[in-house]
Amino acid sequence: MSTYRAPDLLAVLRDFAARVAPYDPEPEAGAAGSLDVRFDGKAVTVPLTPYLAGAMAEALAGHRDRSDRGSCAGCGGRRLDENLHCLDCGRLHGVLGQVLAHQAERIRRAEREYEAEREYEAEWGHRAEWGHEAEWGHRAEWGHRADSGGRGGSEGAAGSERRPAIADASASTP
Incomplete structure (x- = not known):
């Protein structure tokens, strides 16, 4: 529900019609209809030109509630x-x-x-045994390769991403 509270709804409608009127491309076309609004014991009749009717419809259709x-x-x-x-x-x-x-x-x-x-x-x-231990019979650890001297492979080469270091299964057994 909108939190905007107009002090006077009828004044807001009259003000909207007055703000839109200067941009009407055919002001002499006359009213195509009228909008009668009664609110809080007061009434107003706003003559609607096709342009004003379109502007009002667009304003109402474009309204999005803040909540x-x-x-x-x-x-x-x-x-x-x-x-x-x-x-x-x-x-x-x-x-x-x-x-x-x-x-x-x-x-x-x-x-x-x-x-x-x-x-x-x-x-x-x-x-x-889940994963590579059961499949390969040894444990693969992500880090530096055992044979690379701790450098993780050749520096700057296309395949220089980190590769699994193969730990010998017998080395991990006490």
Whole structure:
């Protein structure tokens, strides 16, 4: 709901008609109709030229309420507060809502992986090997290559991005 309060609605309508009238390309065309408004015990009749009618329609169509923050992507409701929190379903929108939704999804995914690992351990009696350890038989660590002298490969070369250093499986065993 708009917070703008006109001291006198009828005066605002008369003022709008007076501000638009100098720009009417055909002022002698005459009134095509009239707008009768009664408000707070007073009345006004505004003669409408086609130009004034178009300007008034454009002004009304272009109005956006200051409290309009769009609709909820979850429930479609139109009641979002100043923090973009849906008052109908509780969903958060905007950047904060995206960050929270992304973090919640990461936590749900980690919980599912944890549960799957616990189920595997309960069924097979040992810890599951996930990722490259099971595939390659050794552990790959991101960092400098063992054979590069700590420089991470040839400097300035096209393939100078960090490569996995291959740690010998027997070296990691005490």
